[in-house]
Amino acid sequence: MISDIDETQAPLLDHLLELRTRLLRCVYALIVAFAVCFYFADDIFAILARPLVVAFPPGQGKLIYTKLYEAFFVELKVSMFAAFFISFPVIANQLWAFVAPGLYAREKKAFLPFLFATPILFTMGASLAYFIVMPTAFKWFLGFEGNKGGLQLEALPGTGDYLSLVMQFILAFGISFLLPVLLMLLNRAGIVSREQLVKARRYAIVVIFAVATVATPPDVVSQLMLAIPLLILFEGTLLIMRFTERADAKRRAEEAAEEAAAEAQARLLPAGEQPPLLP
Numbered sequence: 058m059i060s061d062i063d064e065t066q067a068p069l070l071d072h073l074l075e076l077r078t079r080l081l082r083c084v085y086a087l088i089v090a091f092a093v094c095f096y097f098a099d100d101i102f103a104i105l106a107r108p109l110v111v112a113f114p115p116g117q118g119k120l121i122y123t124k125l126y127e128a129f130f131v132e133l134k135v136s137m138f139a140a141f142f143i144s145f146p147v148i149a150n151q152l153w154a155f156v157a158p159g160l161y162a163r164e165k166k167a168f169l170p171f172l173f174a175t176p177i178l179f180t181m182g183a184s185l186a187y188f189i190v191m192p193t194a195f196k197w198f199l200g201f202e203g204n205k206g207g208l209q210l211e212a213l214p215g216t217g218d219y220l221s222l223v224m225q226f227i228l229a230f231g232i233s234f235l236l237p238v239l240l241m242l243l244n245r246a247g248i249v250s251r252e253q254l255v256k257a258r259r260y261a262i263v264v265i266f267a268v269a270t271v272a273t274p275p276d277v278v279s280q281l282m283l284a285i286p287l288l289i290l291f292e293g294t295l296l297i298m299r300f301t302e303r304a305d306a307k308r309r310a311e312e313a314a315e316e317a318a319a320e321a322q323a324r325l326l327p328a329g330e331q332p333p334l335l336p
Contacts (some may be wrong), residue, residue, distance in 0.1 A: 079151040086147035090140035098132040101139050105223050108187065109214070112195035122216045131216050138224060145176070167245060171238050182234030182286075186226040190282045194226075197278055222274065229272035233287055237294040244298055251298040261291055 094101060110118045122128050153172065157165060202212050243249045254261065269284035 076155060079155045082151050083144070083148045086144040087140055090144040091136050094139040094143065095132065095136040098136050102131070102135045102220075105135065105220065108191035108223075109195050109219065111192050112199055119213060120216045120219060121213050124217075127215070127217050131220050134217075134220055134224075149176075171242060175235060175238055178234045178238060179231040182230035182232070183227045185234075185282075185286065186230035190230065190279055191223065191226050193282070194274065194276060194279045197276065226273070226279075230283060233268065233272060233283060234290065236287060236290050237297070240291075240294045241297070241301075244301075251295055251302060254295060254298070262288065265291065 106118075106120070109120075113119075122131070149172070160168070199212055202210055204210070240249070240254065244251065265287045266280070266284050269280045269287065273279040273283050
């Protein structure tokens with residue numbers, strides 16, 4: 058009895074040790090990336106500040122900080138934010154190396170498209186936020202400057218507030234663009250079908266607009282710029298599901314036909330004789 062318990066504990070201990078090794082490698086990669094990004098923190102922040110520079114009239118852009126330590130913590134946040142994206146390939150590789158041995162060949166083949174699609178879709182969402190949404194939203198925000206009731210209204214954004222706003226935009230758009238990956242995974246797992254999503258389309262539209270309202274700043278421009286691409290991605294995912302479900306149905310029909318042919322051939326053979334192996 059004790060030997061049986063030891064045999065069951067040994068593989069678990071091996072898995073835990075491997076998980077510890079993989080996590081340490083992820084932490085090391087993050088630390089190295091953070092050190093490099095902290096050295097170039099000013100350059101990285103200049104890149105993140107570019108949409109605001111473009112929104113301001115030439116030579117009039119300004120960021121302030123009201124706490125003595127705010128600028129330093131902004132550099133730390135910028136470095137950690139950039140370090141995560143730089144070290145993400147290493148982190149994803151380590152997690153995949155830990156999970157992959159427990160998957161069948163067919164499961165690995167099914168997961169590979171999602172592994173490639175995830176960073177691509179995230180980059181598309183972040184690029185949309187950086188190059189289109191943020192400059193448009195910032196110009197709209199700065200449009201409220203001027204004389205209001207005899208007082209001069211001037212925009213003096215804080216460094217920390219601006220960084221939080223940029224991170225909110227990038228993460229909101231990047232993560233939201235992973236909607237096709239989530240829906241396809243649920244579909245491949247048999248949790249939801251295309252027919253169910255089509256019937257729930259009106260509810261999906263409401264959820265998409267609710268997510269856009271919560272994930273973006275409280276302005277209609279940003280919300281529409283997130284909601285409209287999500288609606289397009291939702292409809293595109295339904296179209297992809299149509300083709301994948303047809304391909305799966307065709308494959309299952311071919312496998313059923315092969316099994317039926319093999320059974321029919323086995324009935325025609327004399328007792329004890331093995332059917333020839335299929336090529």
